[in-house]
Amino acid sequence: MSNTILLKSRPEGVPVSSNFEFIEEKIPELEEGQIHLKTKYVSVDPYLRGRMNDTKSYIPPFQIGEPIDSGIVAEVLESRNENFKTGEYVTARLPWKKEIISNGDNLQKVNPNTAPLSAYLGILGLTGLTAYLGLTKIGKPKEGETLVVSGAAGAVGSVVGQIGKIMGLRVVGIAGTDEKIELLKKDFGFDVGINYKTTKDMREALGNACPNGIDVYFDNVGGDISDAVLFHINKFARMVICGAIAIYNETSLPKSISVQPFLIKNSALMQGFIVSNYAEHFPEAINALGGWLKEGKLTYEETVVEGFENIPQAFIDLFSGKNKGKMVVKV
Amino acid sequence: MSNTILLKSRPEGVPVSSNFEFIEEKIPELEEGQIHLKTKYVSVDPYLRGRMNDTKSYIPPFQIGEPIDSGIVAEVLESRNENFKTGEYVTARLPWKKEIISNGDNLQKVNPNTAPLSAYLGILGLTGLTAYLGLTKIGKPKEGETLVVSGAAGAVGSVVGQIGKIMGLRVVGIAGTDEKIELLKKDFGFDVGINYKTTKDMREALGNACPNGIDVYFDNVGGDISDAVLFHINKFARMVICGAIAIYNETSLPKSISVQPFLIKNSALMQGFIVSNYAEHFPEAINALGGWLKEGKLTYEETVVEGFENIPQAFIDLFSGKNKGKMVVKV
Numbered sequence: 001m002s003n004t005i006l007l008k009s010r011p012e013g014v015p016v017s018s019n020f021e022f023i024e025e026k027i028p029e030l031e032e033g034q035i036h037l038k039t040k041y042v043s044v045d046p047y048l049r050g051r052m053n054d055t056k057s058y059i060p061p062f063q064i065g066e067p068i069d070s071g072i073v074a075e076v077l078e079s080r081n082e083n084f085k086t087g088e089y090v091t092a093r094l095p096w097k098k099e100i101i102s103n104g105d106n107l108q109k110v111n112p113n114t115a116p117l118s119a120y121l122g123i124l125g126l127t128g129l130t131a132y133l134g135l136t137k138i139g140k141p142k143e144g145e146t147l148v149v150s151g152a153a154g155a156v157g158s159v160v161g162q163i164g165k166i167m168g169l170r171v172v173g174i175a176g177t178d179e180k181i182e183l184l185k186k187d188f189g190f191d192v193g194i195n196y197k198t199t200k201d202m203r204e205a206l207g208n209a210c211p212n213g214i215d216v217y218f219d220n221v222g223g224d225i226s227d228a229v230l231f232h233i234n235k236f237a238r239m240v241i242c243g244a245i246a247i248y249n250e251t252s253l254p255k256s257i258s259v260q261p262f263l264i265k266n267s268a269l270m271q272g273f274i275v276s277n278y279a280e281h282f283p284e285a286i287n288a289l290g291g292w293l294k295e296g297k298l299t300y301e302e303t304v305v306e307g308f309e310n311i312p313q314a315f316i317d318l319f320s321g322k323n324k325g326k327m328v329v330k331v
Numbered sequence: 332m333s334n335t336i337l338l339k340s341r342p343e344g345v346p347v348s349s350n351f352e353f354i355e356e357k358i359p360e361l362e363e364g365q366i367h368l369k370t371k372y373v374s375v376d377p378y379l380r381g382r383m384n385d386t387k388s389y390i391p392p393f394q395i396g397e398p399i400d401s402g403i404v405a406e407v408l409e410s411r412n413e414n415f416k417t418g419e420y421v422t423a424r425l426p427w428k429k430e431i432i433s434n435g436d437n438l439q440k441v442n443p444n445t446a447p448l449s450a451y452l453g454i455l456g457l458t459g460l461t462a463y464l465g466l467t468k469i470g471k472p473k474e475g476e477t478l479v480v481s482g483a484a485g486a487v488g489s490v491v492g493q494i495g496k497i498m499g500l501r502v503v504g505i506a507g508t509d510e511k512i513e514l515l516k517k518d519f520g521f522d523v524g525i526n527y528k529t530t531k532d533m534r535e536a537l538g539n540a541c542p543n544g545i546d547v548y549f550d551n552v553g554g555d556i557s558d559a560v561l562f563h564i565n566k567f568a569r570m571v572i573c574g575a576i577a578i579y580n581e582t583s584l585p586k587s588i589s590v591q592p593f594l595i596k597n598s599a600l601m602q603g604f605i606v607s608n609y610a611e612h613f614p615e616a617i618n619a620l621g622g623w624l625k626e627g628k629l630t631y632e633e634t635v636v637e638g639f640e641n642i643p644q645a646f647i648d649l650f651s652g653k654n655k656g657k658m659v660v661k662v
Contacts, residue, residue: 222591263603272594
């Protein structure tokens with residue numbers, strides 16, 4: 001029975017199921033200091049696509065013939081490590097395996113009574129941290145300003161928009177279906193939602209949605225949407241470059257409107273954001289997110305796919321926007 | 332006799348002489364509080380091209396039928412203002428006129444004994460301030476890092492490179508003639524010069540010139556050169572976007588390689604820089620520049636064109652790189 005998923009070949013463009021291989025690996029005998037984990041939830045995320053290319057980046061690329069890894073919540077089945085007990089739950093970046101042998105390094109314990117287990121892959125995990133720290137540390141939002149979020153119905157985007165509202169900004173979200181636009185406005189409290197798939201002129205639509213211009217842009221997508229944003233940025237605008245899902249799958253180098261003249265004109269900033277650079281702020285972020293969650297000020301959406309065998313397809317489906325909020329696989 | 336230069340029409344692409352009109356304006360009678368100035372040196376700068384378009388920017392566009400203005404050093408011919416005396420020299424952003432009536436606002440006195448008058452339009456003027464403040468406040472250079480400067484033989488670029496060397500960086504300059512490359516290395520102390528006009532593969536050339544990658548990029552040009560830089564930026568690279576002369580004259584929206592994936596991968600920053608936002612740091616900058624100038628650590632190059640009637644052509648010649656260092660017109 002297959003229990004491990006390897007990268008079989010590097011995707012060209014959008015990943016397909018033949019890029020992945022299921023194999024059965026024997027689970028080794030537990031040694032002193034080790035823990036035997038059972039995978040409960042697996043996070044699938046757009047950024048994993050970048051790691052499937054063989055290029056230098058902030059985390060090393062996946063190797064062909066090796067397991068893929070991502071955020072996982074697992075249960076301790078058996079422990080020969082004094083820091084962990086059977087029945088406890090942990091989270092970490094772990095390989096796509098049904099069962100995992102770990103030495104305990106980098107495992108963080110999570111409490112299933114505080115929040116559902118899957119939340120630790122989302123709103124209380126890297127997703128929430130990314131939203132909070134990208135927005136506050138680079139976007140530096142100020143009350144009364146206008147925030148535009150692309151990929152707004154996605155895992156990170158929906159949290160960014162809600163934090164923007166908590167902080168008193170006008171929040172405009174961009175997403176790709178009318179259902180998502182409804183969600184933005186009803187569930188997440190965005191002021192305006194723009195469906196980029198049915199909007200002919202994004203530049204005009206953004207102008208209408210942002211009568212006072214754009215002060216903060218939280219960018220999850222890149223591409224044409226981000227080009228349209230440039231025409232409306234205000235002096236000293238901050239653009240948090242968090243993801244570029246619109247161009248991750250391009251096989252040639254994507255081109256965009258040259259940003260330089262817009263940056264000069266507006267003394268504006270664009271900064272690439274990677275949450276791991278802000279590790280010293282994690283406690284602050286978790287504290288804020290946990291507080292808002294408890295107060296009912298933050299809600300989150302997740303799309304749960306069932307079954308270990310569906311992990312690759314769940315990942316592939318991210319690129320056609322099949323998820324609402326965080327996409328996780330329940331194993 | 333013509334004594335005033337107006338914007339006659341907005342340039343399309345590279346400016347041409349018919350975009351300018353020479354007229355004779357009567358010089359009004361001097362009133363109480365006013366000063367009669369005689370123009371000595373006029374600064375021509377690439378950024379003026381942007382002001383010739385009718386678009387929102389950090390300074391209002393020039394109006395058709397109105398005089399163009401830029402940095403000018405002038406002599407006080409007659410004064411009915413107690414703060415200024417005949418024979419003193421002043422600098423400010425002033426209209427392209429042979430003689431100017433001013434109420435004294437915003438005029439800064441300059442001392443012809445400390446440095447030649449034209450230096451106040453260059454190394455001790457906005458050029459030097461731009462180089463120093465752009466590099467230090469956004470570029471945040473650290474000893475041992477690698478700095479790349481585009482438009483390196485230009486007024487700002489040549490100062491940026493020298494400051495980089497003073498601060499202990501490896502400095503690579505990009506310019507467009509072999510003569511300029513010689514100048515960079517011999518006069519300004521750059522470690523490497525790359526002639527982009529004779530280099531087939533800029534990406535490769537930059538890779539060879541920057542074996543440890545690029546930490547700071549001071550961008551005066553935009554366009555293909557800046558695209559090539561992206562492939563070599565290091566983690567936490569800072570790109571100071573100071574000018575985009577390569578694309579100022581494009582009549583359609585220029586396109587470039589999408590910067591977003593590079594910014595994300597490297598947690599890198601691009602920031603538009605306008606010196607006037609940093610006015611509170613001018614004293615610090617002038618102090619540093621003046622000190623280095625006195626110690627002989629900074630040299631500057633200027634191209635002096637003679638004659639009021641040659642101001643438009645001197646400006647036009649900027650776009651074919653006819654200047655070395657700061658371009659000024661002696662009136």
